[in-house]
Amino acid sequence: MRIALAGAGAFGEKHLDGLKNIDGVTVTSLVGRNLEPTQTVAAKYGIGHATTDLDETLAREDVDAVILCTPTQMHAQQAIACMNAGKHVQVEIPLADSWADAQAVLAKQKETGLVCMVGHTRRFNPSHQYVHNLIRAGELTIQQMDVQTYFFRRKNINAKGEPRSWTDHLLWHHAAHTVDLFAYQAGRIVDAHAMQGPIHPELGIAMDMSIQLKSESGAICTLSLSFNNDGPLGTFFRYIGDNGTYIARYDDLVNGKEEPIDVSKVAVSMNGIELQDREFIGAIREGREPNSSVAQVFDCYRVLGELEKQLA
Numbered sequence: 001m002r003i004a005l006a007g008a009g010a011f012g013e014k015h016l017d018g019l020k021n022i023d024g025v026t027v028t029s030l031v032g033r034n035l036e037p038t039q040t041v042a043a044k045y046g047i048g049h050a051t052t053d054l055d056e057t058l059a060r061e062d063v064d065a066v067i068l069c070t071p072t073q074m075h076a077q078q079a080i081a082c083m084n085a086g087k088h089v090q091v092e093i094p095l096a097d098s099w100a101d102a103q104a105v106l107a108k109q110k111e112t113g114l115v116c117m118v119g120h121t122r123r124f125n126p127s128h129q130y131v132h133n134l135i136r137a138g139e140l141t142i143q144q145m146d147v148q149t150y151f152f153r154r155k156n157i158n159a160k161g162e163p164r165s166w167t168d169h170l171l172w173h174h175a176a177h178t179v180d181l182f183a184y185q186a187g188r189i190v191d192a193h194a195m196q197g198p199i200h201p202e203l204g205i206a207m208d209m210s211i212q213l214k215s216e217s218g219a220i221c222t223l224s225l226s227f228n229n230d231g232p233l234g235t236f237f238r239y240i241g242d243n244g245t246y247i248a249r250y251d252d253l254v255n256g257k258e259e260p261i262d263v264s265k266v267a268v269s270m271n272g273i274e275l276q277d278r279e280f281i282g283a284i285r286e287g288r289e290p291n292s293s294v295a296q297v298f299d300c301y302r303v304l305g306e307l308e309k310q311l312a
Contacts, residue, residue, distance in 0.1 A: 001024055003063070003064070004058075004063040006070050007032070007092070012069040015069060020045075027045060028062045029050075032051075038052065058081065065089065065115070069092045076105050090115075090118070091105075102301035109293075115293070117293055121177070122184075124267075125248065125250055126264070128185075132185060142186040143220075145221040146221075148224050149235040153168065170227065171209065182215065182219075186217050187215040192213050194311055200227075205227075207227040208228055210223070276292070
């Protein structure tokens, strides 16, 4: 399996670290915004081709599939370009930053029949897989999810603390994780409401947001998001069920009393990004639909589109 990766930034390197652990996978091309730092990352990971032109990479015969870790605003257009070039594609979350663009990507996937997967990593974190397995076994029914997504980004920087060329978004990026996960764990979302705080004068986005969701099962979800939080950073999920309470922090899980739960046997790795990439490659090799396919996560973007209208 010959992979090209577009977006040689902080998250791109997380994928490159995960891909190293998957047998039979070679990263043959790396695409970045600026050539010199892209070449530096390519040399670090032993990637033979580096470029700033995605079309150049898509024209190569030694590329079977592409992983997009590019700015949110490029995702839909680039995913369609990959499929037009006959390449399977994994798009980092979010699939798009509009409902119309999400619809266009799904239409292209149906037209081509190629694997198009979206990086909804929470489906793959061992912590959330553990809870999902309980739900599927009939041992747990979600009553409520309480989620906090907190960062400190009053300047336009990435996860490495480096300047960004684009602006992140609480609704279309960070809320997408929870909106999809809530539906994955509790059923299709049938009601959704949102409020946002003041718009940042320079970044042009809301720095604080509150979202409420209800699923067809009757479960509810409360999501608080902030780029203003000067404290513990990340996303923290509290599952309140009919038969237990669980708190997930990325790949780690504790019960409601903060007692650790061993999730090391849930999957072949404890790294959610690696597991996500394993699913992408496995689906291509086996000719099947992956977990977190564009079709499976599509309804998340319907909900985000509805929330955007409310906020407007």
